[in-house]
Amino acid sequence: MLRYTEDHEWIKLEGDxxxxxxxxxxxxxxxxxxxxxxxxxxxxxxxGAAAAVFESVKAASEIYSPASGKITDVNSxxxxxxxxxxxxNAMDNWIFKIKINDETDLDGLMDEEKYNxxxx
Amino acid sequence: METLKTxxxxxxxxxGGRMVAFAGWDMPVQYTSGIKAEHIATxxxxxxxxxxxxxxxxxxxxxxxxxxxxxTPTDVGAITEGRVRYSLFLNADGGILDDLMIARINxxxxxxxxxxxxxxxxxxxxxxxxxxxxxxxxxxxxLLALQGPASSTVLENLGLNLxxxxxMQIRQFELLGSAVTITRSGYTGEDGFEISVPAVxxxxxxxxxxxxxxxxxxxxxxxxxxxxxxxxxxxGHELDxxxxxxxxxxxxxxxxxxxxxxxxxxxxxxxxxxxNMPKRQLVGxxxxxxxxxxxxxxxxxxxxxxxxxxxxxxxxxLNRPAALGFVAVPLxxxxxxxAADNRGKQTPIAVAALPLVPHRYFRGKKT
Numbered sequence: 001m002l003r004y005t006e007d008h009e010w011i012k013l014e015g016d017x018x019x020x021x022x023x024x025x026x027x028x029x030x031x032x033x034x035x036x037x038x039x040x041x042x043x044x045x046x047x048g049a050a051a052a053v054f055e056s057v058k059a060a061s062e063i064y065s066p067a068s069g070k071i072t073d074v075n076s077x078x079x080x081x082x083x084x085x086x087x088x089n090a091m092d093n094w095i096f097k098i099k100i101n102d103e104t105d106l107d108g109l110m111d112e113e114k115y116n117x118x119x120x
Numbered sequence: 121m122e123t124l125k126t127x128x129x130x131x132x133x134x135x136g137g138r139m140v141a142f143a144g145w146d147m148p149v150q151y152t153s154g155i156k157a158e159h160i161a162t163x164x165x166x167x168x169x170x171x172x173x174x175x176x177x178x179x180x181x182x183x184x185x186x187x188x189x190x191x192t193p194t195d196v197g198a199i200t201e202g203r204v205r206y207s208l209f210l211n212a213d214g215g216i217l218d219d220l221m222i223a224r225i226n227x228x229x230x231x232x233x234x235x236x237x238x239x240x241x242x243x244x245x246x247x248x249x250x251x252x253x254x255x256x257x258x259x260x261x262x263l264l265a266l267q268g269p270a271s272s273t274v275l276e277n278l279g280l281n282l283x284x285x286x287x288m289q290i291r292q293f294e295l296l297g298s299a300v301t302i303t304r305s306g307y308t309g310e311d312g313f314e315i316s317v318p319a320v321x322x323x324x325x326x327x328x329x330x331x332x333x334x335x336x337x338x339x340x341x342x343x344x345x346x347x348x349x350x351x352x353x354x355x356g357h358e359l360d361x362x363x364x365x366x367x368x369x370x371x372x373x374x375x376x377x378x379x380x381x382x383x384x385x386x387x388x389x390x391x392x393x394x395x396n397m398p399k400r401q402l403v404g405x406x407x408x409x410x411x412x413x414x415x416x417x418x419x420x421x422x423x424x425x426x427x428x429x430x431x432x433x434x435x436x437x438l439n440r441p442a443a444l445g446f447v448a449v450p451l452x453x454x455x456x457x458x459a460a461d462n463r464g465k466q467t468p469i470a471v472a473a474l475p476l477v478p479h480r481y482f483r484g485k486k487t
Binding site: 031032034035037053055057058059060 | 149345410411434441
């Protein structure tokens, strides 16, 4: 199941683990990324709370967790080359994985069709 | 409020410009290659910026000089034909109402002021107009900034003779079949030119300049990172009505004759600061680590608030975060370590001399 938030995060749910990234649109809007702060593995986060930070030349953008749960993995490979994430590969460049407490956290999120309608 | 469009609006869209609202104008913040690439291209070769949002104003008549001297600390009488000076509109407390360029050409004074202050500045000037002075706002002129070490070559490739034309000069040229007014100046710290062209010619000029392989389109994002590295202040960030020229590192904009006579707005405070040092000073700042420190962040020393970040972001030339800010004078020396209070998290940040990247203006061939 793939869902999007209004803040341009995506979450792919497999079992009780969600893989979270940001949309191609978000990557495009950010522009050149100069700094990324990832969450700590094992940290508990609430739905809607800032879990990661992406800083571009112009501004800082917080990445909000689409669901409440515990961080199980982070994509630290992302920190080696901040220019690697592009609009083309944004759906493969996940940021963190989260073991979610309650699947109903995703109920209000958008599917791909609704999300694409929102950004068009 | 509807945003204004420069004569190059469609050109920006056609060239992949990402448009944002800036000071009431719809302007490109970047093109497809992005802020870092546009910035680096400008430092290495040449960037082309649309700066038509800035207001171009002409003052003519016997009273023009005296009018500007009432409002600025500039020896306007000493600006000879073909010369350009950086100047400031000051309030009675010595605070900065705006910064501007004053040039003399064809016996008129040409002003360029910030887009966001254009309304204020024209009203301010109008309030002092007398029957000896006429003011025109040049609404049908576009302004193109060509900036970077290759910019003179680009203009020479189009047939311009730049002999003897050096930094902070203004001259009329015949270029691409039109009469244009060019100043050798800019807002990047590089050699460069600002080209005032009739609005109807703007696209034709931009296309001709862009057709040179040295030239890359650059947006407001790169303009901001370039001027920050060059330590050039921006009104609303480094400059405002409570900041004096001495605090902002603009002593060079205070003409000697005007200081001797102390006859400009705010002269007593400004001259006192010149003699006894101001309380705070604009400095460069280099935060430790990779995370940029943004505008408004407080600066601490031994837990005490000693200043703030006025412009903060990333320096593509230094490939690290960098900022401008004001700090209390005893702590303004390069190398002083402070802490930036980033939402409760303290980042060590070093005071650095300005400019962060050396200026490379063309002041004439060394003999």
